[in-house]
Amino acid sequence: MKEYDIAVIGGGPAGLAAAIEAKKHGAEAVLLIDRDKELGGILQQCVHSGFGLHIFREELTGTEYAERFIKELKELRIEYKLDTMVLNITEEKVISMVNKTEGLVNIKARAVILAMGCRERTRGAINIPGTRPSGIFTAGTAQRFVNKEGYMVGRNVVILGSGDIGMIMARRLTLEGARVRVVAEALPYPGGLVRNIVQCLEDYDIPLLLNHTIVDIKGKDRIEGVTIAEVDENRKPIAGRLQYYECDTLLLSVGLIPENELSKGIGVKLDPITGGPVVNESMETTVNGIFACGNVVHVHDLVDYVTEESRKAGRNAASFVKGKAAEYGLPISTKPGNGIRYIVPHFIRQDKVEHSVDLFMRVDKIFTNKKLVVKSGDTVIRIINKAYMRPGEMERISITAESLKTVDNLSLTVDVE
Amino acid sequence: MYDIAVIGAGIAGCSIARELSRYNVRIILIEKNSDVADGTTKANSAIVHAGYDTKPGTLKARFNAPGAQMYERLCSELDVPYKKTGSLVLAFSLDEMKTIQKLYDQGISNGVSDMEIIGKDKVLEIDSNLSDELVGALYARNAGIVSPWELAIALAENAVENGVNLLLDSEVTNIEKMNGLYRLHMEDKLVEARLVINCAGLYSDKINEMVAAPSFKILPRRGQYNVFDKSLNFVNTVIFQCPSDLGKGVLISPTIHGNTFIGPDAEDIQDRESVQTTMEGISYIWEASARSAKGLKPNAVITAFAGIRARSSTDDFVIGESKEAKGFINVAGIESPGLTAAPAIAIHVADIVKELMGGLGANADFNPARRKVLRFIELSEEDKNILIKQDPRYGRIICRCESITEGEIVDAIHRKAGARSLDGVKKRVRPGSGRCQGGFCGPKVMEILARELGIDIKDVVKNSRKSYILTGETKDKSLYEDVHDFAAASKKI
Numbered sequence: 001m002k003e004y005d006i007a008v009i010g011g012g013p014a015g016l017a018a019a020i021e022a023k024k025h026g027a028e029a030v031l032l033i034d035r036d037k038e039l040g041g042i043l044q045q046c047v048h049s050g051f052g053l054h055i056f057r058e059e060l061t062g063t064e065y066a067e068r069f070i071k072e073l074k075e076l077r078i079e080y081k082l083d084t085m086v087l088n089i090t091e092e093k094v095i096s097m098v099n100k101t102e103g104l105v106n107i108k109a110r111a112v113i114l115a116m117g118c119r120e121r122t123r124g125a126i127n128i129p130g131t132r133p134s135g136i137f138t139a140g141t142a143q144r145f146v147n148k149e150g151y152m153v154g155r156n157v158v159i160l161g162s163g164d165i166g167m168i169m170a171r172r173l174t175l176e177g178a179r180v181r182v183v184a185e186a187l188p189y190p191g192g193l194v195r196n197i198v199q200c201l202e203d204y205d206i207p208l209l210l211n212h213t214i215v216d217i218k219g220k221d222r223i224e225g226v227t228i229a230e231v232d233e234n235r236k237p238i239a240g241r242l243q244y245y246e247c248d249t250l251l252l253s254v255g256l257i258p259e260n261e262l263s264k265g266i267g268v269k270l271d272p273i274t275g276g277p278v279v280n281e282s283m284e285t286t287v288n289g290i291f292a293c294g295n296v297v298h299v300h301d302l303v304d305y306v307t308e309e310s311r312k313a314g315r316n317a318a319s320f321v322k323g324k325a326a327e328y329g330l331p332i333s334t335k336p337g338n339g340i341r342y343i344v345p346h347f348i349r350q351d352k353v354e355h356s357v358d359l360f361m362r363v364d365k366i367f368t369n370k371k372l373v374v375k376s377g378d379t380v381i382r383i384i385n386k387a388y389m390r391p392g393e394m395e396r397i398s399i400t401a402e403s404l405k406t407v408d409n410l411s412l413t414v415d416v417e
Numbered sequence: 418m419y420d421i422a423v424i425g426a427g428i429a430g431c432s433i434a435r436e437l438s439r440y441n442v443r444i445i446l447i448e449k450n451s452d453v454a455d456g457t458t459k460a461n462s463a464i465v466h467a468g469y470d471t472k473p474g475t476l477k478a479r480f481n482a483p484g485a486q487m488y489e490r491l492c493s494e495l496d497v498p499y500k501k502t503g504s505l506v507l508a509f510s511l512d513e514m515k516t517i518q519k520l521y522d523q524g525i526s527n528g529v530s531d532m533e534i535i536g537k538d539k540v541l542e543i544d545s546n547l548s549d550e551l552v553g554a555l556y557a558r559n560a561g562i563v564s565p566w567e568l569a570i571a572l573a574e575n576a577v578e579n580g581v582n583l584l585l586d587s588e589v590t591n592i593e594k595m596n597g598l599y600r601l602h603m604e605d606k607l608v609e610a611r612l613v614i615n616c617a618g619l620y621s622d623k624i625n626e627m628v629a630a631p632s633f634k635i636l637p638r639r640g641q642y643n644v645f646d647k648s649l650n651f652v653n654t655v656i657f658q659c660p661s662d663l664g665k666g667v668l669i670s671p672t673i674h675g676n677t678f679i680g681p682d683a684e685d686i687q688d689r690e691s692v693q694t695t696m697e698g699i700s701y702i703w704e705a706s707a708r709s710a711k712g713l714k715p716n717a718v719i720t721a722f723a724g725i726r727a728r729s730s731t732d733d734f735v736i737g738e739s740k741e742a743k744g745f746i747n748v749a750g751i752e753s754p755g756l757t758a759a760p761a762i763a764i765h766v767a768d769i770v771k772e773l774m775g776g777l778g779a780n781a782d783f784n785p786a787r788r789k790v791l792r793f794i795e796l797s798e799e800d801k802n803i804l805i806k807q808d809p810r811y812g813r814i815i816c817r818c819e820s821i822t823e824g825e826i827v828d829a830i831h832r833k834a835g836a837r838s839l840d841g842v843k844k845r846v847r848p849g850s851g852r853c854q855g856g857f858c859g860p861k862v863m864e865i866l867a868r869e870l871g872i873d874i875k876d877v878v879k880n881s882r883k884s885y886i887l888t889g890e891t892k893d894k895s896l897y898e899d900v901h902d903f904a905a906a907s908k909k910i
Contacts, residue, residue: 035814083813085814085817085820087814087820098801098805098812098814099812099813100805100809100810100812100813101809101812102812103801103802103805103806103812104798104801104802104805104812119852119853119856119857120853120856122719122720122853122854122856123720123854124644124718124719124720124721124854125716125718125719125720125852125854127643127694127699127718127721129693129694129695129696129698129699129721130693130694131692131693132692132693132722133879133884134878134879134880134884134885134886135886138856140856141855141856141857141859144860145860145887146891149860149874150890150891150892151874151875151887151888151889151890151891152887152888152889152890152891152893153886153887153888154888155888176891176892176893177893216693217693220690220881221879221880221881221882221883221884221885222884222885237696248888249888261648261818264648
């Protein structure tokens with residue numbers, strides 16, 4: 001069985017950055033595996049701009065952003081396999097994969113970086129009532145058809161959900177000559193970034209209906225229309241507040257789910273809120289030597305943050321295989337308090353924090369003029385004033401190594417106060 | 418000119434066409450939809466019922482238990498996945514235990530073997546996720562699960578291999594009674610046959626009325642379902658509640674491919690095409706199934722669907738030659754346990770045909786076996802590698818949720834009665850049935866369909882002829898109606 005230092009599963013932005021960083025930090029034999037026939041993952045279909053503002057301080061398209069990493073991967077002579085599906089990974093880090101040329105192959109790695117990304121929530125998963133005709137697409141699938149394959153998916157479009165991909169597709173389809181009638185969002189606030197609301201909807205006069213959802217789909221062969229209802233605070237349709245929209249296409253942008261089927265197979269512990277692995281400050285999962293980064297851990301707003309997190313995973317995986325084994329004290333666990341849905345990382349080993357550690361989190365509803373308070377027991381460690389917070393934008397709090405020393409009961413809580 | 422025309426390629430029509438292909442007769446199987454198994458056969462509970470809940474003396478009782486006993490052999494001949502899981506009818510009170518006893522007695526008189534009335538502890542031993550409030554259950558070891566559409570497709574494929582002609586996209590709009598034969602009118606063609614077998618499911622009353630006065634009505638009754646992610650693995654057996662007037666109640670059951678489902682409700686409707694799910698229907702099946710077991714989570718749902726039972730106004734199967742139309746055989750009202758009964762019904766109908774035609778000679782070339790389906794994920798490591806060496810397309814996984822390879826999809830397209838649409842591929846080899854519901858694999862499957870069928874990808878459909886998926890290419894100038902010739906306009910400036 002061929003052996004590698006590090007195997008990276010997934011060649012999207014997370015896997016690319018992790019593999020590059022691992023190699024740069026001294027891992028010799030790095031192998032990156034992707035199921036697609038090209039590297040870049042979902043960035044291959046992101047022809048819009050807005051990528052790279054944090055990492056490169058310039059505005060790139062998704063494909064340009066990916067290209068920079070692909071180029072670097074090749075320059076570093078990192079081995080990669082395309083059109084290759086990983087079927088299984090064991091706790092001992094034996095990876096079974098299959099492709100057309102080599103057949104079924106098993107390899108062994110000393111460390112594994114999980115970077116499989118996420119998938120889109122479907123119509124079935126949210127039980128939208130009605131018939132099941134053609135013309136219903138998740139926003140990402142539609143994006144692939146339009147941007148990668150060069151085909152239009154419809155002419156008269158309704159979009160459910162105000163996730164970023166949905167809003168970006170509203171603009172994209174409009175520019176291709178389709179009419180996007182409305183974007184309906186069941187929640188009282190939009191799901192995606194403010195800049196997408198402005199640049200993709202407002203600039204094109206596409207109405208965004210908050211507190212609205214689809215309660216019926218009509219059409220036997222191809223979709224013919226949808227009924228949109230206003231919903232109350234419990235997301236239940238309000239009687240009589242219905243409107244029928246004729247359309248030939250329905251796009252869904254109703255959430256992303258980290259793809260952790262392989263992770264479950266290994267036996268890493270998953271966070272039921274994020275749907276991704278429980279990780280420590282080094283992006284290591286609960287199984288020794290198995291790291292994870294990017295949208296497989298938690299869904300990010302910006303690819304730049306994915307890159308940052310993945311570099312961290314790559315660095316730490318490299319230092320893991322270089323065998324600097326050390327004893328660590330009991331880790332501090334992070335606990336989402338009032339108003340916080342989740343925090344990544346879940347554990348912090350103090351000895352591994354040189355200068356500071358960043359906590360990433362999402363609030364559970366909109367807050368104005370509040371504080372994010374980090375506490376250990378009754379000891380306040382940090383307070384950040386926030387004029388505006390919403391679930392659609394990730395919050396980040398940096399905690400210095402110095403202040404971690406004041407944590408006494410091995411737990412850190414973040415509350416909205 | 419055919420000896421026999423079978424109208425409807427659902428489980429009944431496919432079973433009968435395949436059974437008759439054992440004999441030396443010319444058969445045509447006619448289907449209005451673009452694929453076989455496209456009506457009630459593709460949307461039902463997929464249960465092989467043991468046979469205890471049919472009323473003795475009915476046709477349902479006559480064909481249920483014998484049908485169930487034929488499944489093992491039939492599915493092995495046709496290489497269709499089938500599993501004898503057993504079923505439990507739960508009782509939540511002593512009153513319901515009396516119903517259980519009645520069902521047991523009924524089963525005995527229907528010839529059902531391997532039944533047992535068991536207490537709570539034993540029930541929970543079999544399925545530990547069930548409600549703590551149950552008292553006991555009827556355990557029927559002969560009940561099982563199958564994929565009804567895969568079985569019907571396999572039957573159709575085998576029938577075609579054995580000489581049956583299959584005509585898709587052909588709705589029979591009128592039937593002329595001629596001297597000693599029937600002339601079937603379709604939109605753009607005519608078919609003549611000496612005998613007609615009406616297996617038209619939800620439309621079987623309409624077909625009957627083309628040759629005879631109304632003798633039964635189809636009263637469509639819709640049922641809705643939710644299907645859960647494979648990771649759930651919630652029950653081992655088919656879980657029933659005590660039956661009511663509306664049917665066998667809401668079940669919790671494993672599917673043959675390892676998912677779990679809940680459903681169906683039972684709602685009488687007018688429109689026979691009305692297969693939509695509703696908020697009321699779905700909430701009802703959640704409420705009702707919660708009685709059997711708690712702990713099912715909505716976030717594990719991967720899809721919902723509805724099917725329509727072709728219930729007859731006579732409340733039983735309608736099987737036999739029409740009194741008014743000689744040589745016209747009705748096989749109608751095939752609602753539950755129709756799937757289970759289908760193989761037994763087919764043999765009975767073949768007997769009717771033999772009598773009407775004065776005996777049938779054997780088809781010397783008849784082969785009951787279908788060419789094996791290679792299911793990549795079920796092969797050993799060694800066999801996987803041998804297969805990929807022979808045909809590298811088995812090394813390219815298209816559907817990652819269900820681990821389905823390009824080789825399997827191509828095979829499903831090129832078999833007799835093969836897949837011609839996205840749903841056709843899904844029904845045969847499952848890409849699109851998993852948790853991503855085709856989000857990832859859909860575009861790839863479309864590409865393969867276009868290539869293998871030699872059509873433009875824009876002409877690939879979901880299921881019916883009008884269920885187009887793509888509307889054109891990008892940069893289509895005809896869409897910019899209000900924008901004048903841009904190049905000419907810029908020149909003027």
